[in-house]
Amino acid sequence: MSRVVEQYNRACNSLAGGVSSSTRVNQAIGHAMLFDRAEGCRVWDLDGREYIDLCCSHGATLLGHGDVRIRAAVERTLARGAACSYENELHAELGELLCETVPCLERVRFTGAGTEATMHCIRLARAFTGRTKLVRFEGNFHGYHDQVMWAAEGELGQVDPRLAPISTGVTPGIDQHLIQIPYNRPDLLQQVFEQHGNEIAAVICEAVYYNAGCVLPTDEFAAAMRRLATEHGTLLIFDEILSAFRMCAGGAQEYLGVTPDLCTIGKSVGGGYPISVFGGREEIMRRLMPEGDCQHSGTYNGHPIPVAAAGAAIRAFREPAFYPHIHAISERLSSGMTKLFEKHDVPGRIQALGARFGIYFGIDHEVRDYADAKKHDCDMMLRFIAAAIENGVYFHDYGGGAVHHGFCAAMQEADVDEALNRLDVAIATLG
Numbered sequence: 001m002s003r004v005v006e007q008y009n010r011a012c013n014s015l016a017g018g019v020s021s022s023t024r025v026n027q028a029i030g031h032a033m034l035f036d037r038a039e040g041c042r043v044w045d046l047d048g049r050e051y052i053d054l055c056c057s058h059g060a061t062l063l064g065h066g067d068v069r070i071r072a073a074v075e076r077t078l079a080r081g082a083a084c085s086y087e088n089e090l091h092a093e094l095g096e097l098l099c100e101t102v103p104c105l106e107r108v109r110f111t112g113a114g115t116e117a118t119m120h121c122i123r124l125a126r127a128f129t130g131r132t133k134l135v136r137f138e139g140n141f142h143g144y145h146d147q148v149m150w151a152a153e154g155e156l157g158q159v160d161p162r163l164a165p166i167s168t169g170v171t172p173g174i175d176q177h178l179i180q181i182p183y184n185r186p187d188l189l190q191q192v193f194e195q196h197g198n199e200i201a202a203v204i205c206e207a208v209y210y211n212a213g214c215v216l217p218t219d220e221f222a223a224a225m226r227r228l229a230t231e232h233g234t235l236l237i238f239d240e241i242l243s244a245f246r247m248c249a250g251g252a253q254e255y256l257g258v259t260p261d262l263c264t265i266g267k268s269v270g271g272g273y274p275i276s277v278f279g280g281r282e283e284i285m286r287r288l289m290p291e292g293d294c295q296h297s298g299t300y301n302g303h304p305i306p307v308a309a310a311g312a313a314i315r316a317f318r319e320p321a322f323y324p325h326i327h328a329i330s331e332r333l334s335s336g337m338t339k340l341f342e343k344h345d346v347p348g349r350i351q352a353l354g355a356r357f358g359i360y361f362g363i364d365h366e367v368r369d370y371a372d373a374k375k376h377d378c379d380m381m382l383r384f385i386a387a388a389i390e391n392g393v394y395f396h397d398y399g400g401g402a403v404h405h406g407f408c409a410a411m412q413e414a415d416v417d418e419a420l421n422r423l424d425v426a427i428a429t430l431g
């Protein structure tokens with residue numbers, strides 16, 4: 001038996017479902033993939049099989065696995081004892097780097113997972129405005145806490161539909177504070193503000209909607225969010241857990257030229273180590289204790305190892321050659337995959353921006369929202385991913401919805417060409 005399967009079966013005897021995170025089971029292969037080691041854009045499983053990684057730690061790996069700059073920063077911190085739950089000069093250094101790099105940031109706080117960042121950001125927005133309602137967009141993903149684990153009960157595409165929790169165990173009734181509308185519909189956003197403007201604490205949005213693959217906001221939609229929020233005294237939160245640093249150093253807000261009041265940043269910021277950030281206008285951030293009255297604390301907040309790693313990561317993202325390289329690789333990979341789909345007469349469509357991309361099977365037009373993305377052929381996606389893995393390219397499928405994929409900066413042109421050669425064989429099996 002393969003060692004991957006053997007060790008996964010072993011894990012099932014002590015870890016619930018055999019994993020540390022429910023979505024870590026890759027639905028295309030029916031179990032979690034267990035990796036032995038990783039370097040640059042490649043990973044090796046417990047059986048010694050090598051893959052080019054186009055999942056990239058679900059977005060956490062943007063530089064590459066085992067990046068030497070991150071490793072050096074971590075080792076320096078380990079050598080100092082890595083005392084946690086205390087502050088040191090690296091926290092201020094990281095705060096300064098973030099505030100210099102990301103447009104909306106005047107003050108920041110560090111936290112663990114992206115889930116915590118969105119949770120604290122929403123609490124802060126409610127504390128600052130004294131309002132409770134939260135506008136969210138259909139399908140946008142904001143983590144696993146009770147405030148956001150809701151989806152339309154009936155058909156997609158409705159304005160302010162009845163919501164149902166996405167998981168059992170979610171606190172009932174929270175949905176009374178949520179208003180959901182479809183993505184990319186400035187007209188519906190306007191309508192909701194006309195009805196509820198003075199009750200809305202915040203609008204939270206995936207400013208580039210990577211959780212549905214790669215869906216871009218229209219200029220009108222992005223501008224309407226900013227304008228309506230300002231007009232109604234509502235805070236605009238960009239959830240950049242996935243989009244930060246992906247296409248330019250200032251993230252989706254720099255790319256779109258729209259500055260939110262608050263934002264969350266996660267995944268790539270830690271260079272593969274666990275840290276997330278939330279922050280924004282100084283006036284709002286001053287509401288946090290000890291200056292203000294809104295709580296945000298945690299034993300492991302700002303652990304010195306991820307803080308050191310994040311500082312090294314942001315310095316790497318700010319190097320002049322970083323984004324030209326990302327965009328060149330993105331173009332080569334996207335156009336190469338598109339040609340392979342054409343060659344094998346497979347109805348695949350790529351939407352890409354920076355280092356992440358979506359693949360949509362069976363959709364022949366630009367995907368603009370969640371309802372569109374949901375129409376993709378899930379079965380073909382599962383078969384594609386299984387065939388890609390079989391041929392040495394690692395993708396992940398979370399099951400059901402559209403999925404996002406990505407590459408890291410360690411990927412060079414030759415790696416792209418090798419991935420495309422492997423995918424040529426994989427895609428040939430789909431017809």
Ligand SMILES: Cc1ncc(COP(=O)(O)O)c(C=O)c1O
Binds near residue numbers: 114115206211240
């Ligand atoms: C946009 C967005 N927000 C929040 C989260 C939650 O982050 P985490 O998984 O680190 O809790 C994610 C995770 O994929 C995300 O993509």
